[in-house]
Amino acid sequence: MARARPATLKAIADQLGLHVSTVSRVLNGPPEGSERAASGATAERIRRLADELGYRRNPHAKSLRTARSDLVGVLVPQLADLVLALVYEGIEEAAAERGLSTFVMNTRDDEPTQRARTELAIGRRVDGLIFADGREDTELLAEVAAREVPFVLVNRPAGDFPVVACDNRAGGRMVAEHLLERGHQRVAVVAGPAYARTARERTAGFVERYREAGFPVPEELVVHSRFDTGGGREATARIMQAAGAEPPTALFAVNDFAAIGAAGCAREHGLLIGRDIAVAGFNDTPLAAELPVPLTSVRVPVHEMGRRALGLLADLIGGRSVGSVHLPPELVVRASTTGGA
Amino acid sequence: MARARPATLKAIADQLGLHVSTVSRVLNGPPEGSERAASGATAERIRRLADELGYRRNPHAKSLRTARSDLVGVLVPQLADLVLALVYEGIEEAAAERGLSTFVMNTRDDEPTQRARTELAIGRRVDGLIFADGREDTELLAEVAAREVPFVLVNRPAGDFPVVACDNRAGGRMVAEHLLERGHQRVAVVAGPAYARTARERTAGFVERYREAGFPVPEELVVHSRFDTGGGREATARIMQAAGAEPPTALFAVNDFAAIGAAGCAREHGLLIGRDIAVAGFNDTPLAAELPVPLTSVRVPVHEMGRRALGLLADLIGGRSVGSVHLPPELVVRASTTGGA
């Protein structure tokens, strides 16, 4: 019934007539500086037996002793959001390569939960934290910084904290550029939540480019919303109402889910996506290409962002100083903005 | 620069002129049986100071001492698969309620990775494991069982190991029933991968019901595939080719992603979803309802499945014996099978 106890350094040492410290040096690396941990022959015997017994260092003992957990906590608004799942996959992958362990927690994008989860992670003695849910309207990050817990942000910038994100403003401009080329002059924005800098920057870039082109986007056609399909749907309904007799000929939604909702709403207004009205999203979710009218979107290197964020955090933990990283987005044009069937 | 060292039991004990063991009893619970850990007054002083110092028990020391990590490892094929993300959210939620920590790892549904990840988790001294990627063609689970590591399966059954899943066969039958009622006699199945029992059981239930109704599904119209949209698309292409002059009037795909791919392929054959050809999926992914032609699907209580799986595992870890749980699925009828626009 009782599970077999895992082999310990002591067990190996005893069997070999050596001291546990020698075994430790061989198996888990000699202290800084020293070249070798033991004579070739001894090392060989130790390694062979360790292998045979399936020795795995006890991470709790190691962490307790070294005050390093090799653990990284990751906070995301919602793991079921594809974008975050992909970011996390990148983080996990890069962590594994460095021998770090990670865990994720959902914060539902609300502050009390963010706070509770952060405490939980710190309680687990993480070496560092990655926040994918940075908000502009909260002191949480400043407080964590004051406690000197190393952290970086990913995807969503906030404050001046180090972040790995895509150049959202540029992405917004790309969509504007594309729609301008297609001749759209009256456009609207499904702008996402105001507390998320991703949403704000994408909107800003888009609006800026349209202003430069001489077709400023009317304020009432820039409508904030949640990031999900329901949010996109509601925002679009309000846009249609505000626009009245002159509905926009193109819709920019700051993420793909909102874009799908926006398209649904437009369809209910009797508009054919890609023909009567152009719709563009952001993130280039795997589904964007698979929709009946494939969705024009801005591809964001989410997996790479996750990898880089972990790298940045590892640097920070290692005492190196770090700066933010901004990855270039890429416009992917599909039928939703180029005339459908 | 150096991060503030967290408060320890010793620090509290010293400040209060008490022994660390007394503080431990008060803060982290008295040993089994004992009613109280200390006199009311002492306990009060301890709790107050602990609060003030923001004491958090060091989990590594605790785990090292008790040989219990309160850690659960979860293995999923891919976290970016919405279904798995939702299952994991359920697991995490239930774990948090019990003071357990969880972490997820992707196994990409391939055996070497499953094996490597399992070793990694065991190396981290998990108290138990949850596999969401059980395969029928592998000895891995039997080996883990032989090592007496507690585990349960979720979503996908395999072997006779305890599992929390939905009644996939019943789900398949429900779809068949519905399509029969709509008058479909020539139907095909996008059957998913053969190594996944979910796929096999859904297919089996569907095929069984059609056989009972007197319209056996021709073998060449049951085509295995991957679970993703590409898989659905390819399987459907093969179905169309096999069917020749008599294409099926309805398509059952064993999950929603495959169904979306199937619909895409059908559309390219000039068929209008919901009118020329019915399409049904499985899982009722949040997107199913949002598609231009909303997708008929079988709702699976994925979040609840995750919660129950964690509960089962906790029982197992606690030494209680457990049995499998099968949750009822529910058919959600939408336009993709009831005639579209």
Added chain:
DNA sequence: CTGAAAGCGCTTACAG
């Protein structure tokens, strides 16, 4: 090159 010792922070019988 190898050993001996101390100690990370906790829990838990055992005394008193």
Added chain:
DNA sequence: CTGAAAGCGCTTACAG
């Protein structure tokens, strides 16, 4: 009700 001790498995200066 509280204290003293042992020990979980490891790492790391310090000797020799």
